[in-house]
Amino acid sequence: MALRPAHVNIKALDSSAVGLFWAQALGWSAYSPGVTTYVGPPGGPVWPDPVVLGIDVVPVPxxxxxxxxxxxxxxxxxxxxxxxxxxxxxxxxxxxPVDVGQGEVPWTVLADPEGNEFCVLEPREIYRDTGPIAAVVVDCVDPRAMARFWGDAMDWTVHEVADDHATLRSAKGVGPYLEFLRTPGVKNVPDRVHIDLLPYPGDDKEAEVARLRALGATDLDIGQGDAPWTCLTDPEGHEFCVLAVS
Structure with missing residues (x-):
């Protein structure tokens, strides 16, 4: 049993505007089939995409x-x-441009129109075949523990683990990396950006959620009510959702 990443979820006051920004930034297209705006490669929404990790921009008040x-x-x-x-x-x-204390570094730190930080990296060989998104990066206290949890939670492969960082990537060797960086401080406000996970067809969502709880996930109530997805946090409190298979 394992879950696959469905997309990166970004919360926004104006989901259409933020979705359009990210579509233009990545050279992709923005699709709004409902209340959210999905950003993915041109040609129509494919969800989950077998190669890239799309972005779902969700309106919040x-x-x-x-x-x-x-x-x-x-x-x-x-x-x-x-x-x-x-x-x-x-x-x-x-x-x-934003200053997050990065100092003199070869990458550039920017924020999208609603203040979500992101980095434009200098050329790196490791990211030559990822597509426009090189990595989803998570600040954490213990990269080794995070790699254990997320490596067990998902069907992605753990590539590198050290005291200060850890990396995972799809076992197919395509798309972006998921990276954990040891960073001072602890999480104390809700995430505006998180990953949504999806069971494979035929797998039992509730069994997957129970498996995640056994690995160290915690239930989270954000007022979702009887939504078809389940909100959880990982062992360091980062929110994520397990979606229902359609």
Missing amino acids: ERGTTTKNRVHLDLATTSAAHQTELVERLTTIGAT
């Missing part, structure tokens, strides 16, 4: 806090010129 998100996206580039061009283009469509 409140703006995020000024506290730095502990989950963010890293964007890949193929050359120094591409990095410069991408940063310039992103700022023209609504991104703003």
Whole structure:
């Protein structure tokens, strides 16, 4: 039994505007079949996409806090010129430079129109085939423990584990990485960005949720009521949802 990542979930006051920003940023398309805006490669929504990790922008009634998100996206580039061009283009469509204490680093830290931080990386060989999203990055206290939990929760492969970082990627060797970075501080505000997981067809969602609880997940009530998805937190309090198979 294992779950697969369905998409990255981003909360926004204006989900249409934020969805359009991310579609333009990634060279993808924005689809709004309902109340949320799904961002994925052109050609029509494929959910979950077998290669990339799409973005689902969900409307919420409140703006995020000024506290730095502990989950963010890293964007890949193929050359120094591409990095410069991408940063310039992103700022023209609504991104703003932010200082999160990064100091002198080769990557650029920006925020989307509602303040969600992300990084535009310098060219790195490891991300040459990920597509526009290089990684989903999670700040944490214990990368080893997070790799154990998420490695057991999902069908992705653990690639690297150390005291200060850990990485996972799809066993198919495609799409972005999921990375855990040891970061000072602890999570103390709700995440504006999280990953949604999905059972495989034929698997029992409630059995998967019970398995996650046994691994260390905790139930979370955010007022979802009788929604078909289940809200949980991982061992360090990062929210995520287990969706129902349609």
